[in-house]
Amino acid sequence: MMDQTYVEDLSGMIGEDVVLKGWLYNSRSSGKLVFLQLRDGTGIVQCVVFKGNVDDDTFEQAKSLGQESSLIVRGKVKEDARSPIGVEIDVTGVDIVQAAADYPITPKEHGTEFLMDHRHLWIRSKKQHAVLRVRHTVIKATRDYFDDNGFILADTPIFTPAACEGTTTLFEVDYFEDNKAYLTQSGQLYNEATAAAFGKSYAFGPTFRAEKSKTRRHLTEFWMVEPEVAYAHLEDMMDLGEGLILAIVSRVLEERKEELETLERDVSKLESIASPFPRIHYDEAVNMLRKGHEDGELENLFEWGGDFGAPDETYLSQQFGKPVFVHHFPAAIKAFYFERDRERPELALGVDLLAPEGYGEIIGGGERATDIEFLEKQIEEHGLPKESFEWYLDLRRFGSVPHAGFGMGIERCTAWMCGIEHIRETIPFPRMLYRLRP
Amino acid sequence: MMDQTYVEDLSGMIGEDVVLKGWLYNSRSSGKLVFLQLRDGTGIVQCVVFKGNVDDDTFEQAKSLGQESSLIVRGKVKEDARSPIGVEIDVTGVDIVQAAADYPITPKEHGTEFLMDHRHLWIRSKKQHAVLRVRHTVIKATRDYFDDNGFILADTPIFTPAACEGTTTLFEVDYFEDNKAYLTQSGQLYNEATAAAFGKSYAFGPTFRAEKSKTRRHLTEFWMVEPEVAYAHLEDMMDLGEGLILAIVSRVLEERKEELETLERDVSKLESIASPFPRIHYDEAVNMLRKGHEDGELENLFEWGGDFGAPDETYLSQQFGKPVFVHHFPAAIKAFYFERDRERPELALGVDLLAPEGYGEIIGGGERATDIEFLEKQIEEHGLPKESFEWYLDLRRFGSVPHAGFGMGIERCTAWMCGIEHIRETIPFPRMLYRLRP
Numbered sequence: 001m002m003d004q005t006y007v008e009d010l011s012g013m014i015g016e017d018v019v020l021k022g023w024l025y026n027s028r029s030s031g032k033l034v035f036l037q038l039r040d041g042t043g044i045v046q047c048v049v050f051k052g053n054v055d056d057d058t059f060e061q062a063k064s065l066g067q068e069s070s071l072i073v074r075g076k077v078k079e080d081a082r083s084p085i086g087v088e089i090d091v092t093g094v095d096i097v098q099a100a101a102d103y104p105i106t107p108k109e110h111g112t113e114f115l116m117d118h119r120h121l122w123i124r125s126k127k128q129h130a131v132l133r134v135r136h137t138v139i140k141a142t143r144d145y146f147d148d149n150g151f152i153l154a155d156t157p158i159f160t161p162a163a164c165e166g167t168t169t170l171f172e173v174d175y176f177e178d179n180k181a182y183l184t185q186s187g188q189l190y191n192e193a194t195a196a197a198f199g200k201s202y203a204f205g206p207t208f209r210a211e212k213s214k215t216r217r218h219l220t221e222f223w224m225v226e227p228e229v230a231y232a233h234l235e236d237m238m239d240l241g242e243g244l245i246l247a248i249v250s251r252v253l254e255e256r257k258e259e260l261e262t263l264e265r266d267v268s269k270l271e272s273i274a275s276p277f278p279r280i281h282y283d284e285a286v287n288m289l290r291k292g293h294e295d296g297e298l299e300n301l302f303e304w305g306g307d308f309g310a311p312d313e314t315y316l317s318q319q320f321g322k323p324v325f326v327h328h329f330p331a332a333i334k335a336f337y338f339e340r341d342r343e344r345p346e347l348a349l350g351v352d353l354l355a356p357e358g359y360g361e362i363i364g365g366g367e368r369a370t371d372i373e374f375l376e377k378q379i380e381e382h383g384l385p386k387e388s389f390e391w392y393l394d395l396r397r398f399g400s401v402p403h404a405g406f407g408m409g410i411e412r413c414t415a416w417m418c419g420i421e422h423i424r425e426t427i428p429f430p431r432m433l434y435r436l437r438p
Numbered sequence: 439m440m441d442q443t444y445v446e447d448l449s450g451m452i453g454e455d456v457v458l459k460g461w462l463y464n465s466r467s468s469g470k471l472v473f474l475q476l477r478d479g480t481g482i483v484q485c486v487v488f489k490g491n492v493d494d495d496t497f498e499q500a501k502s503l504g505q506e507s508s509l510i511v512r513g514k515v516k517e518d519a520r521s522p523i524g525v526e527i528d529v530t531g532v533d534i535v536q537a538a539a540d541y542p543i544t545p546k547e548h549g550t551e552f553l554m555d556h557r558h559l560w561i562r563s564k565k566q567h568a569v570l571r572v573r574h575t576v577i578k579a580t581r582d583y584f585d586d587n588g589f590i591l592a593d594t595p596i597f598t599p600a601a602c603e604g605t606t607t608l609f610e611v612d613y614f615e616d617n618k619a620y621l622t623q624s625g626q627l628y629n630e631a632t633a634a635a636f637g638k639s640y641a642f643g644p645t646f647r648a649e650k651s652k653t654r655r656h657l658t659e660f661w662m663v664e665p666e667v668a669y670a671h672l673e674d675m676m677d678l679g680e681g682l683i684l685a686i687v688s689r690v691l692e693e694r695k696e697e698l699e700t701l702e703r704d705v706s707k708l709e710s711i712a713s714p715f716p717r718i719h720y721d722e723a724v725n726m727l728r729k730g731h732e733d734g735e736l737e738n739l740f741e742w743g744g745d746f747g748a749p750d751e752t753y754l755s756q757q758f759g760k761p762v763f764v765h766h767f768p769a770a771i772k773a774f775y776f777e778r779d780r781e782r783p784e785l786a787l788g789v790d791l792l793a794p795e796g797y798g799e800i801i802g803g804g805e806r807a808t809d810i811e812f813l814e815k816q817i818e819e820h821g822l823p824k825e826s827f828e829w830y831l832d833l834r835r836f837g838s839v840p841h842a843g844f845g846m847g848i849e850r851c852t853a854w855m856c857g858i859e860h861i862r863e864t865i866p867f868p869r870m871l872y873r874l875r876p
Contacts, residue, residue, distance in 0.1 A: 004669060006588065006637065008588075021668070021669040021839070022637075023634070023837040023839075024837075040637050040668075041590075041633075041634075041635060041636040041637025041638065041639075041668065042588065042636075042637055068836040068837040069837060070837040070838060070839045097837075097838070097839055097840075098808075098834075098837060098838040098839070100835065100836045100837050103836050104836075118829075118832075120628075120631035120829045120830075120832060120833065121631075121832060121836060123592075123631065123632065123635040124634065124635045128635075129635060129636070132590065132592060132635075132636075133590060133636075135591075136590050136591045136592075139591055140581075140585055140591070143578075143581065147578055150444065150446075150480065152479075152570065152571060152574050153573075153574045153577055153578070154561075154570060154574075154866045155644075155661060155865065155866060156866065156867060157659060157866075157867040157869055158596075158644050158646075158659055158869075159658070159659055159869045159874060160874075161874050161875050161876075171611050171612065171613075172611070172612050173609050173610070173611050173621070174609065174610050175609075175874060176648070176650065176871055176872075179874065181874055183611070190558075190866070190867060193558040193559075193561065193876075194561065194866055195479075196461070196479075196562065197479060197561040197562045197566075197567060197570075198479040198480075198567070198570075198571075199444065199460075199478050199479025199480055200479065201479075205643065205644060206593075206596050206643060206644070208596075210614070212614065220597070221595060221596055221597055223593060230459070230478075230479065231442060231459040370536075391556075391558045391875070391876035392558075392876075394556075394558060394559060395558065396536075397538065398506040398538045398541050398542075398559060399461040399462075399506040399507055399508040399535075399536060399538050400508060400535070400536040401459070401461075401508045401535055401536070402535075427593065428592045428593060428594065428595075428628070428632055429594060429595040429628060431595055431596075431597045433614055434614075436597060436598075436599050436613060436617065436619055437599050437829070438599075438631075438829035438830075
């Protein structure tokens with residue numbers, strides 16, 4: 001690794017002799033010159049081969065080299081104002097590691113299925129490459145945010161003995177000796193235990209939903225960060241969520257400028273995201289949606305008590321041009337563990353954060369119920385097997401405290417940052433209803 | 439969250455009035471004084487309640503409060519030389535949030551099964567709490583190491599269509615419409631694709647092994663970091679692995695001093711870990727093991743060609759007192775994808791890192807084969823379904839390059855840092871052959 005210079009470091013090395021190792025992204029020739037676009041995973045640089053500077057064999061080989069051939073290029077770094085990275089390479093030698101032919105992904109249009117079948121190669125393409133580098137930064141910013149704010153990472157189990165939020169969307173696994181395990185849909189119940197141990201904790205891992213859904217927002221396997229805080233309330237989660245989003249947005253703008261350019265992202269949309277995010281009551285959201293219908297901007301008349309559909313979420317966030325929190329949802333559409341509003345017990349202390357530009361809900365959470373009798377009744381009313389929740393009820397038997405948390409989906413957040421439509425491009429190897437390969 | 443002071447911040451706040459929110463770890467009373475040990479997840483502080491400073495009801499309640507009751511304490515921070523954190527709290531008020539009774543985990547001895555059944559509470563205990571905070575730091579140091587060295591995090595899929603290293607230890611999942619998916623045992627094959635896209639990549643997530651093994655080193659669900667580097671060779675992986683271990687050790691020593699003290703860890707053992715780590719050839723390791731047998735230190739006579747057992751690993755690492763790399767294993771005991779030694783093709787370019795103090799293999803990896811014909815033959819000889827590996831073979835069709843990587847198990851590394859015997863304590867909710875709860 002030591003005898004190699006990476007493209008991302010070239011701009012500070014003008015005049016130096018370097019060895020680059022990578023793959024041929026593109027090439028063209030013109031008389032005594034061959035222009036090789038070399039990519040090495042950190043960037044792309046133009047390498048200029050002049051016929052007189054290398055032996056004839058090398059020159060001829062370089063001229064006819066196929067896309068994604070692997071090669072080692074030696075040469076001098078030269079300032080070049082026309083280059084996006086400010087430099088090009090004056091080549092003194094080329095070693096072809098492997099000459100590739102008939103690379104399946106060409107500049108022409110390919111169908112999505114074809115590209116998804118070739119995902120292992122597609123991720124080398126400029127746009128996919130940029131999206132996944134943004135994903136890296138979203139995750140890094142997220143982890144740093146929690147680590148720097150005193151949270152302890154406590155991984156929750158993937159194998160769970162029972163459903164956390166209903167059984168219809170669970171993946172079942174054959175465990176040992178005819179036992180069944182289920183893949184986690186959320187680490188939340190376990191986070192409530194770790195928050196009682198560490199004060200502030202978070203889980204960050206893959207979660208699974210066996211939804212027979214083919215929308216652009218669904219994956220069967222996706223990554224989620226879930227913080228949980230003891231002695232925290234609903235308002236605290238809005239503070240925490242707002243801080244998280246601001247940390248992600250500023251880090252992405254700072255570190256992934258080039259990638260956002262490649263993606264033709266309108267960065268002004270991200271630059272304008274600033275504190276405070278509006279916080280509206282569900283009742284207020286309902287009024288806005290009904291007005292939207294009156295004004296002919298929404299097809300359906302929204303009824304109080306319902307859950308938002310994608311057009312509702314888009315409409316609401318459009319009213320503000322920045323992320324908006326909606327809180328105090330009807331308890332009937334929320335999970336069993338939500339704390340209730342004291343004055344209006346039909347409302348759950350839940351909160352969603354709706355992203356702008358139609359990216360929908362990216363944070364969902366709220367305050368958890370503290371009272372054991374209330375929870376026992378809830379578990380019964382939701383038809384859940386009480387014995388599976390005895391450990392969870394222990395958290396109310398032994399030092400029950402107000403506490404709250406939320407979950408944020410990494411793929412949805414990355415799609416929003418990138419301004420891309422389908423979340424299947426925001427994870428290296430997406431898994432969907434009809435997609436288990438490669 | 440704002441109106442709360444955390445115990446970890448108290449030492450700098452002498453003389454200030456604070457509000458602490460937490461749980462009762464322990465208490466005792468003596469005449470007109472009650473001493474409450476309050477834990478809040480970041481530490482434990484002694485809160486002294488003087489009968490005259492609070493009303494009588496509060497004093498009586500404080501006196502009889504059960505372990506793990508939740509409470510809010512108001513008071514002044516007072517210097518106290520006898521306290522491990524240098525301060526105690528002169529209490530002016532106590533609010534009992536929930537009075538707990540009969541907390542199941544008491545200072546008396548409990549059996550392991552009992553503690554594991556109460557894992558959701560056990561993690562509040564001093565020792566478990568310390569282990570999991572060390573785990574947090576191991577993970578943070580690991581991620582920072584790769585992020586700071588130009589690696590891109592590229593999560594590999596949990597659902598895989600086929601086995602990577604044999605089928606006997608795979609967990610099977612019902613996917614949609616009678617399809618089967620298998621839970622990943624390693625992200626490596628996918629990492630090879632992402633390394634070709636990003637130059638340097640890593641995956642970090644849970645991996646699964648359906649091993650019917652009950653040893654102290656096995657979990658069915660464990661976390662692994664797996665870096666992969668294009669244009670890298672076997673030696674580079676030893677450099678990279680050594681750097682990683684040094685980064686983890688120094689970060690743990692720096693940030694988790696108190697936790698290591700709680701765990702009664704002999705830190706001199708960690709402090710002595712320094713570069714360079716010995717790098718020995720498998721042949722040399724075999725000679726050492728045979729000598730160990732001659733000297734009566736190893737029961738069995740090790741035969742060239744075999745894989746190391748736990749006593750062998752322990753013996754080898756004891757010869758050096760620091761982590762030791764063993765490289766060039768017999769190809770017959772390694773997976774199909776290893777590159778071979780050119781001079782001695784019966785050897786695979788694999789490398790393991792053996793931790794000191796009997797913690798065994800914590801890193802395993804090596805250089806991957808680049809030649810498609812060799813790999814096709816390997817896949818056939820290993821009886822693997824070739825059609826499942828076509829995408830993997832594409833990586834050799836289109837820009838094949840030398841590349842290498844490794845995997846490091848987070849739980850084994852954490853157990854080593856903590857000096858604890860069983861890895862089941864190094865993960866918040868362990869999953870084992872007979873353990874799927876809580």
